[in-house]
Amino acid sequence: MQGRFHYYEGYPLSICAMPVRLMKLLGVSYLIASNAAGGLNPKYKVGDIMLQKDHFNIMGLAGLGPHIGPNDSRFGPRFFPMTNAYDESILNKVRQIVKDLKMENKVHEGVYTCVGGPNYETVADVRALISLGVDSVGMSTVHEVIAARQCGIRCFAFSLITNICSTEYGTTTEDHSCSTEVHSEEVLKVGKDMEDELRIFVEEIVEAISQDT
Ligand SMILES: O=P(O)(O)O[C@@H]1C[C@H](O)[C@@H](CO)O1
Numbered sequence: 174m175q176g177r178f179h180y181y182e183g184y185p186l187s188i189c190a191m192p193v194r195l196m197k198l199l200g201v202s203y204l205i206a207s208n209a210a211g212g213l214n215p216k217y218k219v220g221d222i223m224l225q226k227d228h229f230n231i232m233g234l235a236g237l238g239p240h241i242g243p244n245d246s247r248f249g250p251r252f253f254p255m256t257n258a259y260d261e262s263i264l265n266k267v268r269q270i271v272k273d274l275k276m277e278n279k280v281h282e283g284v285y286t287c288v289g290g291p292n293y294e295t296v297a298d299v300r301a302l303i304s305l306g307v308d309s310v311g312m313s314t315v316h317e318v319i320a321a322r323q324c325g326i327r328c329f330a331f332s333l334i335t336n337i338c339s340t341e342y343g344t345t346t347e348d349h350s351c352s353t354e355v356h357s358e359e360v361l362k363v364g365k366d367m368e369d370e371l372r373i374f375v376e377e378i379v380e381a382i383s384q385d386t
């Protein structure tokens with residue numbers, strides 16, 4: 174996909190996840206999802222990559238999801254497990270790729286969460302998410318992975334840590350900016366700067382997966 178639909182754009186989560194269901198109809202069996210995310214884990218640095226071991230479905234706990242409403246059985250059963258949402262065998266292949274590409278110093282494994290956005294988090298939000306065991310926070314991916322798992326697509330996802338979420342209020346300067354604020358320009362720049370490295374990373378993953386098929 175080139176881009177995606179986001180909840181903050183006003184689309185329901187079923188529309189945000191619609192491309193995944195279209196993929197299912199086209200015969201896709203693996204999903205590689207990526208996202209720009211804020212780092213919550215204190216070990217993370219800007220430009221690091223977090224392989225998603227799991228996600229914390231905070232929007233789902235609030236009753237939002239791509240699968241709310243009448244169930245269309247073409248896209249899977251009404252009820253389904255999410256215990257092993259992120260495919261361990263793909264993750265093992267990626268762990269090897271990380272070693273081969275000598276990326277160990279910048280790659281972590283952790284838990285992602287999706288919030289509604291489009292505002293970034295308050296300090297209180299950040300502190301709460303950390304206490305809930307979340308390592309990175311963004312505005313996508315979770316509902317795509319839910320739709321994928323419902324219809325049996327195997328999933329791998331990673332976050333590019335584009336900024337560090339602040340647990341401190343910081344000081345506001347005369348121009349009303351604040352040292353600990355996140356701005357989308359920073360997020361976009363880190364994404365752009367990492368483009369070539371991430372392309373190689375994803376190409377390697379596609380290659381490794383395709384050896385299985
Ligand atoms: O589509 P993703 O999740 O990669 O983009 C994230 C969420 C927002 O669209 C944007 C915020 O900076 O980055």
Ligand SMILES: Nc1nc2[nH]cnc2c(=O)[nH]1
Binds near residue numbers: 212
């Ligand atoms: N919610 C959220 N999404 C992001 N996308 C990139 N950075 C962030 C962040 O800090 N928070």
